[in-house]
Amino acid sequence: xxxxxxxxxxxxxxxxxxxxxxxxxxxxxxxxxxxxxxxxxxxxxxxxxxxxxxxxxxxxxxxxxxxxxxxxxxxxxxxxxxxxxxxxxxxxxxxxxxxxxxxxxxxxxxxxxxxxxxxxxxxxxxxxxxxxxxxxxxxxxxxxxxxxxxxxxxxxxxxxxxxxxxxxxxxxxxxxxxxxxxxxxxxxxxxxxxxxxxxxxxxxxxxxxxxxxxxxxxxxxxxxxxxxxxxxxxxxxxxxxxxxxxxxxxxxxxxxxxxxxxxxxxxxxxxxxxxxxxxxxxxxxxxxxxxxxxxxxxxxxxxxxxxxxxxxxxxxxxxxxxxxxxxxxxxxxxxxxxxxxxxxxxxxxxxxxxxxxxxxxxxxxxxxxxxxxxxxxxxxxxxxxxxxxxxxxxxxxxxxxxxxxxxxxxxxxxxxxxxxxxxxxxxxxxxxxxxxxxxxxxxxxxxxxxxxxxxxxxxxxxxxxxxxxxxxxxxxxxxxxxxxxxxxxxxxxxxxxxxxxxxxxxxxxxxxxxxxxxxxxxxxxx
Numbered sequence: 054x055x056x057x058x059x060x061x062x063x064x065x066x067x068x069x070x071x072x073x074x075x076x077x078x079x080x081x082x083x084x085x086x087x088x089x090x091x092x093x094x095x096x097x098x099x100x101x102x103x104x105x106x107x108x109x110x111x112x113x114x115x116x117x118x119x120x121x122x123x124x125x126x127x128x129x130x131x132x133x134x135x136x137x138x139x140x141x142x143x144x145x146x147x148x149x150x151x152x153x154x155x156x157x158x159x160x161x162x163x164x165x166x167x168x169x170x171x172x173x174x175x176x177x178x179x180x181x182x183x184x185x186x187x188x189x190x191x192x193x194x195x196x197x198x199x200x201x202x203x204x205x206x207x208x209x210x211x212x213x214x215x216x217x218x219x220x221x222x223x224x225x226x227x228x229x230x231x232x233x234x235x236x237x238x239x240x241x242x243x244x245x246x247x248x249x250x251x252x253x254x255x256x257x258x259x260x261x262x263x264x265x266x267x268x269x270x271x272x273x274x275x276x277x278x279x280x281x282x283x284x285x286x287x288x289x290x291x292x293x294x295x296x297x298x299x300x301x302x303x304x305x306x307x308x309x310x311x312x313x314x315x316x317x318x319x320x321x322x323x324x325x326x327x328x329x330x331x332x333x334x335x336x337x338x339x340x341x342x343x344x345x346x347x348x349x350x351x352x353x354x355x356x357x358x359x360x361x362x363x364x365x366x367x368x369x370x371x372x373x374x375x376x377x378x379x380x381x382x383x384x385x386x387x388x389x390x391x392x393x394x395x396x397x398x399x400x401x402x403x404x405x406x407x408x409x410x411x412x413x414x415x416x417x418x419x420x421x422x423x424x425x426x427x428x429x430x431x432x433x434x435x436x437x438x439x440x441x442x443x444x445x446x447x448x449x450x451x452x453x454x455x456x457x458x459x460x461x462x463x464x465x466x467x468x469x470x471x472x473x474x475x476x477x478x479x480x481x482x483x484x485x486x487x488x489x490x491x492x493x494x495x496x497x498x499x500x501x502x503x504x505x506x507x508x509x510x511x512x513x514x515x516x517x518x519x520x521x522x523x524x525x526x527x528x529x530x531x532x533x534x535x536x537x538x539x540x541x542x543x544x545x546x547x548x549x550x551x552x553x554x555x556x557x558x559x560x561x562x563x564x565x566x567x568x569x570x571x572x573x574x575x576x577x578x579x
Contacts, residue, residue, distance in 0.1 A: 100129030104193050106184075107136050109145040109153060113181075117146075121184065128191055146181040150202035153178050155280035158216075178202040215268055219282040221260070221528040222569060224267045225576030228403055231271040235292050236262040238304045242291070245307045248316040250327055259524050261288035263579040272296065315339035321366050323358030323472070323501065357441035357472055361499035365472070368406035369500055377410050377473055377502055380438060381429070385414060388428035392416045397505075397519040403575045409501035413519055415512045423447075426467045426506045433471075440499055441472040447506070449544050464518060464543035467506040475500050511544050513557045518543025525579040529567070537567055 106125065110118045125132050133140055136157070145153050157176075183200035187193050218224050230236060243258035260283035265272070275293035278284050284292075294301045307313050318340055319330035338344050341362055351359065358365065378396050385392045395401075398411035414429070416422040426444055433439050447467040476497045507515035518526060533541040539555075540547040546555045546566055557563045564571040 098126070098129060099131045101193055102131060103141070104131065105139050105141045106130060106132045107140040107143050108132065108184075109143055109148065109156065111145065111152075111156060112147040113145070124188055125184070128188060130187070130193075140176055142177045142179055144179050144181060144184045145202070148202070150178050151280070153202060158280065214270075214277045215281060217264055217267060217281045220532050221263050221525050221579035222532050222567075222572070224579070225572050226263065226267045226525075226579050227576060228578050230266040232265040232268055235272065235295055236265040238291055238295055238301050239265070239288055241304050241307055244317075245313050248313065248320065248327055248330075250331070256524075256527070257283070257285065258288065261285065263524050265292075266579070311339065319344070322355060322362060323365050324352065324354030325358060354441070354443065354470075361440065361472055364499035365408075365501055367498070369408065369410055371400060371405050373475060373477075373498075373500060374400050374407070374410045377475060377500060378412065380433070380436075380473070381412050381414075381502075381504065384429045384432040384436075385425075388432050389416060389421065389425055391418070392422070392425060395516065397516065398503075398521060401520050401574045402522065402578050404578075409503060411503045411505065411519060413512075413515055414504060414506045415509050415515075417509060419509050422506050422508055423467075426469050426504060429504065430469050430471070433473075438474055439471055440474050442469055443471070444469045449511075464505075464515070466515065466543070469504040471502045471504065473500045473502045510556075513559050513563060514541075514545055515543050517560045517563055520574050520577060522577055522579050525577040528579070532569070533567055539567070541567070 108118050108121055108125075113121075122132050122134075136143070143153060143157075148156075177196065179196065179200050180202060183194065183196060239258045239262040243255045243262065246252075246255035246258060264278075264281055264283050272278065272292065273296070275289050275296060278289060278292065291301045291303060294303075312334065315334050315338075316327070316330050319325055319333055319338070320327060322341065322344075333344065333347075333349065336347070338347050338349070341359065345359065374396065378394065382394045385394050393415050395413045395415075396410070397413045398409070399407045400410065414422065414425060416425065430439065430442055430444060434442070445468055448465040474497050477495075505515065505519060517529075530541050533539040533546070538549045540549060541563075546557065546563060547553070548555055555566045557566065561571045
């Protein structure tokens with residue numbers, strides 16, 4: 054009879070030989086803290102110095118990896134928490150050799166933090182079965198063919214055409230994409246998932262689309278994407294179908310579905326989120342007209358959204374953003390001389406159109422920005438420039454920020470969500486209508502505008518956080534937490550290991566704190 058422990062650690066009889074592009078996982082797993090008491094630095098407990106093992110968490114799971122790490126160390130094996138040049142054996146479970154090598158290549162692209170993966174055969178890729186047999190014997194057993202993962206045998210022309218770092222914040226992605234047809238298709242699936250409140254699936258498609266937008270040339274075959282981060286089987290199927298047939302049946306079906314179209318229309322109303330739109334959809338409300346006829350009670354924000362629906366769903370041009378910027382600057386100078394105004398969001402990244410306009414306000418003297426939003430809004434209202442406004446007060450307290458509070462996508466600055474009345478003396482042909490054969494034009498349009506006020510000490514973090522893109526910022530926070538043991542928000546950067554906030558007067562300093570090359574706003578269009 055085999056021991057119970059051996060049954061528990063028994064390796065699966067089959068491994069999937071199909072290469073699946075990897076989603077980058079954090080190397081330092083949850084076993085870091087749980088195994089910290091069993092340190093490899095205690096050489097008296099290490100019996101087998103020649104073998105340096107690294108357990109790959111992918112598909113193994115953090116809790117199982119932690120258990121296997123403790124078990125191996127208790128038997129005298131040297132097991133590293135991080136992959137590094139000293140590792141001689143990589144142990145994985147349910148991974149093919151291609152998958153593990155792709156992971157190692159991904160680690161190499163991310164730089165020295167995880168070490169440079171050596172070329173084969175300097176490191177052996179072994180199945181979990183070798184590890185469990187070694188645990189049973191209490192020593193490293195002889196490596197046989199059945200223990201070894203197949204190493205990739207590739208000709209030079211078969212090697213991947215592209216090298217892509219795993220995190221969007223490591224890549225400079227401009228507005229120009231060579232694969233827009235492909236990334237737009239994945240973005241449709243991402244939006245569909247988000248409208249169905251499946252955030253994880255939505256993020257997965259967004260990451261895949263971002264990788265395609267980063268590539269320096271157009272894709273001609275799906276196999277050229279092999280081994281790239283964030284491109285899973287589903288995304289690859291969509292890409293392959295578009296390359297072969299010109300379109301994806303799934304994407305086209307999604308765009309034509311009643312629910313997708315209804316949810317897009319309803320969430321396009323200012324002040325309406327996914328939950329509210331879904332509730333209305335289940336009541337049979339699919340369009341703006343049906344909502345207006347339904348008698349549904351709307352709050353003040355939603356009433357403004359319905360009233361100005363047409364304008365708010367028209368793209369805002371850079372010229373219109375600049376015109377609004379002039380109005381905001383005039384207001385700021387009038388109420389607080391010396392205060393500064395910066396255009397942020399997509400327009401700062403170089404976009405020529407957007408769905409709204411964002412401005413960051415601050416004052417060179419710390420504390421003088423307090424209450425600034427109320428003064429600016431009062432001035433704008435006195436000039437008849439606001440159709441709607443809602444102010445939120447600053448609720449950020451640095452003393453309560455740190456490891457106990459995870460970084461949030463929402464900041465707590467003093468700010469105003471508003472709808473501007475922008476007078477326009479001249480409109481383009483698209484803005485004109487016909488009435489009894491005569492051209493008429495609306496003298497003004499409604500534009501969404503967000504005004505954010507930051508203290509000078511937090512200005513660099515606010516500027517970085519409000520510039521976007523959303524995925525770039527998400528990956529910045531993910532990088533900070535997973536790779537640097539830090540917590541990043543639009544207010545501050547907290548070093549968890551040191552237990553203190555790291556100060557910065559510029560975006561460049563924040564990137565330096567994070568160990569990243571600085572990427573200017575024009576390269577943050579992930």
